[in-house]
Amino acid sequence: MQSTNEPTRWLLTLLATGAPLLAQAANYDELVAQAENLRREQKLDAAFALASKACQSDPKRYEGFLLVSLVLYERGAEAEAGGYLARAHELAPPEQRAGMEQLRNLLDEGADRRKAATHLQTGRDARAAGLHAKAAAELLAAHRLQPFDVAIAREAVAELSVREQWFELAQVLRRLEQTPRLQDRAAITELAETAAPLLQREYDQVMTAAEAAVKALDWEQAAAGLTRAVVFDPRQARPHYLRGLCLTRLGDLDGAVAALADAIANGHYAQADYADAFELNRLRNLPAFQKLLADAFGQDAAKSAREHFVTAEVEVTRLQEDARLYATGKDFARAFARLRDGLQMLPGDPSLTFEQARMAALAGNRDAVPALLDRCLELGFADQDRWFGTPALHPFLVQADRLESAYRAWGPGDKGFGGRSDAHYLRGDNDGALTVLRYDERWNPQSATCAMRQARILAKTGNRSAALERLEAAGKRGFADLDFVINSPEFSPLRDAGAYKQALLQIARNKEK
Numbered sequence: 001m002q003s004t005n006e007p008t009r010w011l012l013t014l015l016a017t018g019a020p021l022l023a024q025a026a027n028y029d030e031l032v033a034q035a036e037n038l039r040r041e042q043k044l045d046a047a048f049a050l051a052s053k054a055c056q057s058d059p060k061r062y063e064g065f066l067l068v069s070l071v072l073y074e075r076g077a078e079a080e081a082g083g084y085l086a087r088a089h090e091l092a093p094p095e096q097r098a099g100m101e102q103l104r105n106l107l108d109e110g111a112d113r114r115k116a117a118t119h120l121q122t123g124r125d126a127r128a129a130g131l132h133a134k135a136a137a138e139l140l141a142a143h144r145l146q147p148f149d150v151a152i153a154r155e156a157v158a159e160l161s162v163r164e165q166w167f168e169l170a171q172v173l174r175r176l177e178q179t180p181r182l183q184d185r186a187a188i189t190e191l192a193e194t195a196a197p198l199l200q201r202e203y204d205q206v207m208t209a210a211e212a213a214v215k216a217l218d219w220e221q222a223a224a225g226l227t228r229a230v231v232f233d234p235r236q237a238r239p240h241y242l243r244g245l246c247l248t249r250l251g252d253l254d255g256a257v258a259a260l261a262d263a264i265a266n267g268h269y270a271q272a273d274y275a276d277a278f279e280l281n282r283l284r285n286l287p288a289f290q291k292l293l294a295d296a297f298g299q300d301a302a303k304s305a306r307e308h309f310v311t312a313e314v315e316v317t318r319l320q321e322d323a324r325l326y327a328t329g330k331d332f333a334r335a336f337a338r339l340r341d342g343l344q345m346l347p348g349d350p351s352l353t354f355e356q357a358r359m360a361a362l363a364g365n366r367d368a369v370p371a372l373l374d375r376c377l378e379l380g381f382a383d384q385d386r387w388f389g390t391p392a393l394h395p396f397l398v399q400a401d402r403l404e405s406a407y408r409a410w411g412p413g414d415k416g417f418g419g420r421s422d423a424h425y426l427r428g429d430n431d432g433a434l435t436v437l438r439y440d441e442r443w444n445p446q447s448a449t450c451a452m453r454q455a456r457i458l459a460k461t462g463n464r465s466a467a468l469e470r471l472e473a474a475g476k477r478g479f480a481d482l483d484f485v486i487n488s489p490e491f492s493p494l495r496d497a498g499a500y501k502q503a504l505l506q507i508a509r510n511k512e513k
Contacts, residue, residue, distance in 0.1 A: 035048075051067040051071055066100070076110070078114070120152060144175075150176065166198060167228055170231050203233055206232065210226045210228075211242070216333060217249075219249040223250060234262075241259070245279045248279055257289050260274065275304050282345075290306065316342040323338040333365070369393070373393070421436040425453075452471070471485075485507060
């Protein structure tokens, strides 16, 4: 594999300057010397046999194990050589161990080269068989083991282009640019220029999607897209800056400062974007952020950042105002996102939690509503008018477990359900009125008025059987206002039903009493 050269010359010195030899181990020294002579002559099998015999002759000396590991390295058996090197390192005196790290590095590099060669050949075979997904994966694995090998990178780039794996292709080129070998620079530049149009197109698409997510206040989606954009082209300042905003809103303040530092390093020098941006409020008291501003814009910028810092309560108030504006414009998704940001700062605010649940329901985000409502109840939110005032929440309020929690949170007693149900009914919100009445009936299970109100609404909505059942229940509970039933137009479609006539007789008897 190689004769005596610069990487291994230190081993000869190490073997020649080892610990003082013991008299009883003279045969050991002769075996080591003979094995080393054979190794230099590239008679590796014979050298291995003598070095192994030396290890058996005196297993407490390190030179034999070291020589065996070197012979195995030169035979290409890096994995096996590592075991002997570890034993030599264990036995050697401290002053001899540092040099062994050079051989350890050679073993690792050799193992990587062999693994890379295996992946490379497997990738080529897969490509020849038309298995482009497998070919791309194998060539990418070979590149990761040998990131500065331009020939491997060229094959990986070609296959990744076929698969349109632009993100992985960009990573290949970024790694390749870090090569310490100056002689490869021209080839790397040529490869990068060939792939540049493809990567630019993909970069533009990723940035368009990321900026749309920022506009929609979807910080997680935006941060993920901007992270990809940074890999595509780390020299563009805007992705770093926007990523800093997103990470701040997601609570990763250290990551946000690092992203903003990258933005400044790549030319984003608009001081107001750092000192005055509302989204960066949570950074303004951080020493790391103040140092960043001081280094980039001077001490006055850092001082201004501290002076513009506002408390969480003030920031949440502004977020709530933003949310109200978005909700007025029917942009409930953005209103939801603003309130989510507020809850990151004031997670125990029941009113804020309820308002976010309301925005989630209005935005059609059904997955988020149940947990938010349950959290409202945990926090003791008891404003029933706001619960009943949003029809979009009604399907979630009538679930049995949540009803029980609501009763415990609100406490016992007459909560004035009748007036609220009438308010819903008069403005045509039949579902809302029924929701309130279901609450009423749970509080007052023998309420005849509650049953009658339900019957009227159910009859109006065409639910004939349920309306008759509720009408009958009202009579049994003592409802006695016969004129109300007769004069209510909602009950007209029920008058031919026997159950309706029976209910009227019961109500008439109740009136006589």
